[in-house]
Amino acid sequence: MARGGPAWRDGGLHDAAVVAGVVLLLAGLLVGRADVALLGVPALLATVFSRTRPPAGPLEAGEDPAAGEAAGGVESRVHVGGGELAHVRASAAGHRVTEFVARLPAGGRRFGLRLASVRTGPQETAVVDVRGYDGVWEHDPLTVGGTGRLVLPSSMRLGAVPVPRSLRGVTGPRVSRRFGDGNELRDIHPFVPGDRLRRIDWRATARRSPDLDTLYVRRTFADAEAAVMLVVDSRDDVGPDVRTWRGYGEQRVDEATSLDLARHAAASVARALVEHGDRVGLVDLARETRPVPPAAGRRHLRRILHGLALAHPVGQPSPRVRPPQVPADTLVYLFSTVLDDAAAQLVRTWRSLGHQVVVVDTLPDVRPVTEPHLAIAWRIVRMERALRLDRLAREGVPIVSWAGSGRLRAAASLEALARVAARKRDWR
Missing domain, CATH: 3.40.50 (Rossmann fold)
Structure with missing residues (x-):
């Protein structure tokens, strides 16, 4: 959070308004034109009113906290409060400078900034300079932004990619070349000690051993992962x-x-x-x-x-x-x-x-x-x-x-x- 001091300084508009009002009054009196003389009255009254009504509080500007990492670019939000108008200037290395003037409501205002870039990795947000105005008062610029962000890389959808010849594990999405629990059939084999009863293939047993002298089991390739x-x-x-x-x-x-x-x-x-x-x-x-x-x-x-x-x-x-x-x-x-x-x-x-x-x-x-x-x-x-x-x-x-x-x-x-x-x- 960047906060300005409690004192605002005269931005030079006071003197200009006074000079303009006096010139219009004198010109109207010299040429005998009351309408011209009356044009200087609002400038003088506005100057007096602004001088007697200083800004209510200091100018405030800050960058809203955001996640330390993101994908797809560098984004930030800046909030500005205090004063009537704000002159905002945003700049970043490799980008053109952007400037705009915005009216500030009573509760302040927030601006979203996004840096279009194809770069990834550690990046910085835009540096924002804010100058405030309130009537004839002007505030010195405040600088916020420039914080670090980590831009995650994007990806494109690929089909199949190469994997190693030797797979590992006892479960996974791929079929290995060794015996084990899986979905791909290897062969039909006579039942031996160690085979699970749920692996018995009763159709193959009835076909090969009608008298049920020998039980046959379905042996499969084990599932594994790369x-x-x-x-x-x-x-x-x-x-x-x-x-x-x-x-x-x-x-x-x-x-x-x-x-x-x-x-x-x-x-x-x-x-x-x-x-x-x-x-x-x-x-x-x-x-x-x-x-x-x-x-x-x-x-x-x-x-x-x-x-x-x-x-x-x-x-x-x-x-x-x-x-x-x-x-x-x-x-x-x-x-x-x-x-x-x-x-x-x-x-x-x-x-x-x-x-x-x-x-x-x-x-x-x-x-x-x-x-x-x-x-x-x-x-x-x-x-x-x-x-x-x-x-x-x-x-x-x-x-x-x-x-x-x-x-x-x-x-x-x-x-x-x-x-x-x-x-x-x-x-x-």
Whole structure:
């Protein structure tokens, strides 16, 4: 809450009204026009009335408390009270300045502000400057807003996505290759000690053993669930403009960066798996914290989205002695720009440990570079990156591009990989 002092100051309108009233009175007397002289009387009376009636209270302005996290943009509400009129000026980095004048009722007034942006993660609300007016009185500007918000990433609906070959658990939405309780029939087998009586198939028994010498049971495949780890390479956050990669200039709010694409892609994959009943975990490469273990449920999906929104670069990227440990029998989704050899080395290490890996390329579509020295640097980086991706592809690592121009193709690619995995049961 920002509160002004009890004293308002004269905004200069008092002197102007007095001068205008005196001029009109003198002009009317000089030219002998009573109507002209009477025009100055309201200005003088209003000035006297305003000077004898100071504002009832100080100017107040504040930002209404809101949830610390939201989805779909940065919204805030500002309330202003005290005075008759308010001149409001809202500004935010990357957005144009908005100004308006509003009349204030007795109980004050609230204004809703929303920043249109495709950016996610930690963001700030608009900074609002409020100047109050009450008759001839004027109040110094008050500044409110600029508080932190956490914008959760959005997601797109995906079909089937790749899951690991080895399933886990004794229950779940998928059919495993081992015996157990399930819905998919494996075979009809003679009753042996340990079989449950409710598994007896009386029709098969009557057909194969009319004298009931041998009982037959229906054996099924056990139901299980898949476990997937989402690994977000948040060590860097680059946009479509190569000039901003050096840390100079601001990235546009209407253009998604590589980390925005990584958050969106990871949220989409997590949503598809959780809705199917599978387990999902999260690893942030930039922060040396414990990974979020695989779990299922909508509450856990909210936890994954919160972790994705908090992913951001932390200082200079430090080399890892070993890759993050992921549980056995899990498939790893790596969301990275692959701008250095560290990402490719992580993929090879995980594959050597028996994990299946899918690389999701999150580098945005880079705009053409006009500066000669930057054009040469970007050409070298682009060629080195293409060689890394080509080597990984030749080693059998699926690579899916999630750039703005190929997002729909990425969804189709993931669905095609899922069909291949279901058909071969081993696409490593």
